[in-house]
Structures are given as C-alpha cells and as structure tokens.
Amino acid sequence: EDQVTQSPEALRLQEGESSSLNCSYTVSGLRGLFWYRQDPGKGPEFLFTLYSAGEEKEKERLKATLTKKESFLHITAPKPEDSATYLCAVPETGNQFYFGTGTSLTVIP
C-alpha cells in the first residue's frame, strides 16, 4: 500500500534556528509531491510541487527538495509567523491526494 510518512510529528524551534522537515513516500510512479502549509482552523495553502529527484524549489525562508524516496522542507532562519502545520501530499488515482500526517512547527520568539 502506498504510504506517505512525515517526521517529526512536532518541532519547536527558536527564532533563527534552521531545521528540516521530512516526508518519505513509497508510492510507485510518483506524479508529483506537494507541500502545503495549514494554519489552525484553515484549509491547506499550497507551497510547492516537486516532480523529479534532484528538483529544488524555494520560497522566502522555505526550500523543498526531492529524492527518489523522500522530500525535505528546509526552513532557514524561521520566524514566529512560520509556525503552522506543514503537510506533504502525493497524487493517487483519479486526482485524489494522499496526505501525510503533517509536522506541527512552532517557532518561539
């Protein structure tokens, strides 16, 4: 069965302390890996799509990378406003998404 696993489940960082979030997947025939940010009580907000191993994308303090088995979301010098749950997802059949359980990030001032 295809699986998407995220780690850690929760992460607390001091402001400015860089770190990485992991998303490992076992889907066959990857048709893209998506990263989303979700704030409490809101729907997920699209961040990145990665399609092939070696691909990297950046947005402000975030950089997403992809290998054949996993993706990393690197957060450089995070700020309190980066606090959120970060979800990764991969498409399944019929345009459905299979979501990981997310990493809850808290950045402490």
Place this chain on the structure above:
Amino acid sequence: GAVVSQHPSRVICKSGTSVKIECRSLDFQATTMFWYRQFPKQSLMLMATSNEGSKATYEQGVEKDKFLINHASLTLSTLTVTSAHPEDSSFYICSAPGGFNYGYTFGSGTRLTVV
C-alpha cells in the same frame, strides 16, 4: 489564482438536524470537488469526490446517506450532513483542481460542532 470559497466557516447544530456546507470555485470551473474531513491533530482524510452532473464517489466507510453531496453546477458543490450526531463534529474541507502544476486549491474549511 484559483480561489475556492467555503461557507460557513463555523456551525453549531443540534443532534439530529442537518447542516449544509457550500464550496464555490470563484474564478474557475471545477468539474470535480474533493471533500475531506480532518479530526484534531490528524491529517486530511478524503471522504468523497463530487463530479458535476453525476453521482459522487464515496470512500470506503463513508455513509452515502449521511453525507449527501451535490455538484449541480461547474462552480458549486455542497455537502449536507444529515441527522448529525456529536461524532460528526469535525473540520470539513473542500478542494478543487485549479491547476495541477500549482497544486489543488482548498477552501478555508468548516468547523462543525454537533451538540
């Protein structure tokens, strides 16, 4: 960019009543809409896929008669929770493919509390 408007954002209803949640694609046509449920500290679980002009497809374990989905137009999909019970309390989110290369667009979610 693609925007999906979801209403209401919060609703409290009495046990046994029905609640309707609407999702509208504002600047694009959504022939398909996905409905998710999310429990606290858990990820999104797909409930059903609605298709404009045809019957919705439900995931295994989701009661079709309890969660009625209607996708009557290219811009509107509705989810009605019928005879709601406290265990139906959850966060419901819709999503539409507004452009695959840019990710699917999600509504802002509806917090349903059944008392």
